[in-house]
Amino acid sequence: MSLPAAFLNAVARLIPKERRFDDPLSTLAFGTDASFYRLIPKLVIRVESEQEVVELLKLAGAERVPVTFRAAGTSLSGQAISDSVLIVLGEHWNGREVRDNGAQIRLQPGVIGANANAALAPFLRKIGPDPASINAAKIGGIVANNSSGMCCGTAQNTYQTLAGLRLVLADGTVVDSEDAASVAAFRASHGELLERLAELGRQTRANSALATKIRHKYRLKNTTGFSLNALIDYDEPLEILNHLMVGSEGTLGFISAVTYDTVPDHPHKASALIVFPTVETCCQAVPLLKLQPVSAVELLDRRSMRSVENMPGMPAWVKSLSATACALLIESRAASQSLLHEQLAQIMASIAHFPVEKQVDFSEDPAVYNQLWKIRKDTFPAVGAVRQTGTTVIIEDVTFPVERLAEGVNRLIALLEKHHYDEAILFGHALEGNLHFVFTQGFDDPAQVARYEAFMQDVTQLVAVEFGGALKAEHGTGRNMAPFVELEWGSEAYQLMWTLKRLLDPQGILNPDVILSDDPQIHLKHLKPLPAADAIVDKCIECGFCEPVCPSNGLTLTPRQRIVIWRDIQARKRAGIDTTELERAYQHQGLDTCAATGLCAQRCPVGINTGNLVRQLRAGNARHPGTASWLAGHFATVLQGTRLSLRLADGARRLLGAPRLAKVARTLHESAGLPLWTPAMPQAAQPVRINPAVSDARPRVVYLAACVSRAMGPAFADAEQMPLLDKTRQLLEKAGFQVVFPDEQDSLCCGQPFASKGYPEQAERKKQELIDALLKASRGGLDPIYCDTSPCTLRLLQDGLDPRLQLHDPVKFIREQLIDRLEFTPQEQPVAVHVTCSTQHLGEAQGLIDIAKRCAKKVVIPEGIHCCGFAGDKGFTTPELNAHALRSLKDAVQICDEGISTSRTCEIGLSHHAGIDYHGLVYLVDRVTRRKA
Structure with a gap:
């Protein structure tokens, strides 16, 4: 059924076309969240202001159009999808205000949880909720799901740490509990609603049996149904309303700002792992630990430890544990080291x-406790990595009363065995009796669906009925548990929830079938297909953890969405459905605008590099292997041609002036697809002047100058006019090194330009030629090699490098070889730092930041810019990707006069969009150092 024309026409007047999506590719891309459900929205709207939300809700109410709100889409129970209108947060919901030295923080719903904590870190404070998804999940979802995590328990979740709320009700009314005028206006306009809430509170508190049940349920970790404890804990109706919104999953209103009372973030911490011989002994220790100064106690059953025992970095003893073993991972934190030591002694004695x-x-020791937490954190992805293609990973989330935890664990394990979930694992937040069990499930045939349904019936009876526990502890009710809310709560509480729903959403337009549903089979409908697409991405569980680091997020597709679309294309092809139009749209949205830098792999629980899929698909589309082979065989000529092109461009700049040339270049790019010229475009570099090596006492270093460094000099207006190659040689010689170069340097290339264009054979040939030249230049690996750009270093190190070669990127070489030879005098002027994707992959991100802090008294690292999107030459050919990725850069670096990086091409885009010059790290290091006596 289509959306009403009156609604669509009104929305078209309200929301610009570029923020409305109804095409098949976009609606399919947004039809997925982290759950195992899929609904394809008829319309996706990206909202950028509260007023837009207000107007949309009024329009939706007038036409009875259901709407669903979405922040990051990392929720696991199907609460962030819709087959009607999906309202997605745009980028202008990122405001935050730290108050009272970090005691409180006011946040808009688009702030990523980890970024809220970063703002609080200088005050040694943090928000209470700490979900595993905190690096991707946004505040709107964290509040709407009442998310918790490993440390927050029931005492520090959003409900308990809520200080204020600004919300939009279903009728479009806005009320801000921190604004006296707003509250007064709301009391005047909605006095009847507030009185009804107050009356429901009085009735609930007077009903001793119901009140007792509610108190019991929230003694446990519980997100099943609405937060009925609001009716018990508060008598002020606005406080009831605010706390009902927590955990309401977008079914009662839209949260447009929240104020948290923050909690301490103690700097001193220690972790231990204790393996008990049985589940019973392990669980008997939990109530005692609950009385101790612990910040987290994680339970891992033998299956979960077995799932990770063969992974790299795991201690050997994990394999030798007995079949009945069960472990507790314990963490304690304190404000001082002496207090921490007291706590540790107290915990162990208990x-x-x-x-x-x-x-x-x-x-x-971070090396020790990080390894222990790696055991815990790798369990979920371990199941995802071994699942059969076409199946999904389900992570269920229940709570048992802590005093019955051992029995609950054993009964759950028995149920998993009964229903033949042999790969399943069990772990959880032991202090709260909160257990996660992870298993793989296919939904592609009726027998598999029936198995899942039989299992869920058994689980719900066990947890909710036999044990009086919670069917959802922290993942939200969603569609997943909506049919079982009454089973857990009983008829009286369930009807009270419906009363609240009808009071606050009388037309039923807010996220229907989530939390409450009239359909007892809703948890078995709209199950997400995960068809085979490509071995590179088949393990994707569509969690969305990758999205914050993707430079095309908000421009075209994210890594998750690229995989969703490619899966669908492959499934349609197998079904004989024409995919021409979808593939045509995918070419631009999926392939052309992907930076393919692979940062997504660092965030992915199962390590998927979507860029590898994109490169493979580009290779399938590559139509000029002969040209690529000629270019590879005549690379010195290619470099000469590049320098000539840069000279011609600079000549045009001298003739026309930079502003006019930029305008002409923009027109030519848009009309004819020519590469875009900007004032940050480099001038041509002079060919390398190579001095023959001499025999003296100085240590030698082989300088591998990347092809971009050999071709590209500084931009015409750059304050630094010495080319990178000369500046690097100057710094290395200052530190006492003799600099030598490989033979035939202009013919050498790591192969990256060929690999990124889809010509892997030519790329590999160039890489091998370079390795042979480096072996010769380094005297068989005797001398270290300095590569002046991190992308080339990463390219050479990927898939293995000859073990004789000692290859360093600029950060590693400065960190390991130069720091002890140089005396640093940090400059007063602030400096901006861009950590390139390749620097992150090389594990040198912190090293770069540390070096910058030696060089400058203030270092600025812009939030939210993980990749610049220049991606080799895409800054010239697809400049919208670079512009989108760096859209917030100028404001972030306005106090700086200079930025540093480790990639010459990245620095072109950074300089253009920041309005300040970006240089290689060596410029800064050379400026602030002198050779030690």
Whole structure:
């Protein structure tokens, strides 16, 4: 059924065309969240202001059009999808205000949870909720799901730490509990609603049996249904309303700002892992630990530890644990080290009488405790990585009363075995009795759906009925548990929830079938297909963790969406459905605007590099292998041609002037697809002047100058006019090195330009030629090699490098070889730092920041810019990707006169969009150092 014409016409007048999506590719891309459900919206609207939300809700109410709100789409229970109108947060919901030295923080719903904590970090504070998705999840979703996590328990979730709320009701009314005028206006306009809430509160508190049940349910970690504890905990109706909104999953209103009371973020911490011989002993220790100064206690059953025992970096002893072993991972934090040590002694004394199979004592060493937490964090992806293609990973989330935890664990394990979920694992937040169990499930045939349904019936009876627990502890009710809310809560509480829903959303337009549904089969409908697409991406669970680091997020598609669309294309082809139009749209949205830098792999729980898929698809489209082979075989000529092109462009700049040339270049790019010239375009570099190596006492370093460094000099207006190659040689010689170059340097290339264009054979040939030249220049690996750009270094190191070669990017070489030879005098002027994608992949991000902090007293690292989107030459050919990725850069670096990076091409785009010059790291290091005596 289509949307009403009156609604669509009114929306078209309200929302610009570029923020309305109804084409098949876009609606399919947004039809997926992190759950195992899929609904294709008829219309996706990206909203950028509260007033837009107000007007949309009024229009939706007038035409009875259902709407669903979406922040990051990382929710697991199907609450962020719609087959009607999906309202998605745009980028202008990122405001935050730290108050009272970090005691409170006011946040808009588009702020990523980790970024809120970054704003609080200088005050040693953080927000209470700490979901595993905090690096991707946004505040709107964290509040709407009442998310918690490993440390926050029931005492520090949003409900308990809420200080204020600004919300939009279903009728478009705005009320801000921190604004006295707003509250007064709301009392005047909605006094009847507030009185009804107050009356429901009085009735609920007077109903002793119901009140007792509600108190019991929220003694546990519980997100099943609405937050009925609001009716018990508060008598002020606006406070009831605010706390009802927490965990309401967009079914009662839109949260446009939230104020948190923050919690301490203690700097000193230690972790231990204690393996008990049985589940019973392990769980008996939990109530004792709950009385101790612990910040987290994670339970891991033997299956979960077995799932990771063969992964790289895992301790050997994990394999030798007994079949019945069960472990607790314990963390304690404190404001001082001495207090921490007192706490650790107290914790260990409390459980000293229990038998232990294996014990890793408390350690404050990051290498040790990070390895212990790696065991816990790798369990979920471990299941995802081994699942059969076409199946999905389901992570269920229940709570048992802590005093019955051991029995609950064993009964759950028995149910998994009964229904033949042999790959399933179990872990959880033990202090709260909150268990996650992860299993793989196919939905492509009725027998598999029936197995899942039978299992869920058993689980819900076990948890909700037999144990009086919670069917959802922290993942939200969604569609997944909507049919079982009454089973858990009983008829009286369930009807009270419906009363609240009808009071606040009388037309039923807000996220229907989520939390409450009249359809007892809703959890078995709209199940998401995960068809085979390509081995590179088949393990994707569509969680969305990749999206914050993708430079095309908000421009075209994200890595998750690229995979969703490619899966659908492949499934349609197998079904004999014409995919011409979808593939045509995918060419631009999926392939042309992908930077293919692979940062998504760093965030992906199962390590998927969507850029690898894109490169493979580009290779399939590559039509000029002969030309690529000629270019590879005549690379010195190519470099000469590049320098000539740069000279011609600079000549045009001298003739026309930079402003006029920029305007002409923009027109030519848009009309004829020519590469875009900007004032940050480099001038041609002079060919390398190579001095023959001499025999003296100085240590030698082989300088591998990337082809871009050999071709591209500084821009005409750059304050630094010395080419990168000369500046690097100057710094290396200052530090006492003799600089030598490979033979025939202008013919050499790491192969990256060929690989990114889809010519892997030519790329590999150039890479091997370069390795051979470096072996010769370094005297068989005797001398270290300095590569002046991090992308080339990464390219050479990927898929293995000859072990004889000692290859360094600029950060690693400065960190390991130069710091001890130079004396640093940090400059007063602030400097901006761009950590390139390749620097991140090389593990040198912190090293770059540390070097910058040696060089400048203030270092600025712009938030939210993970990749510049220049992507080799895409800054010239697809400049909208670079512009989109750096749209917030200028404001972020306005106090700086200079930026630094480790990639010459990245620096072109950075300089253009920042309005300041970006240079290689060596310029800054050379300026502030002198050779040690």
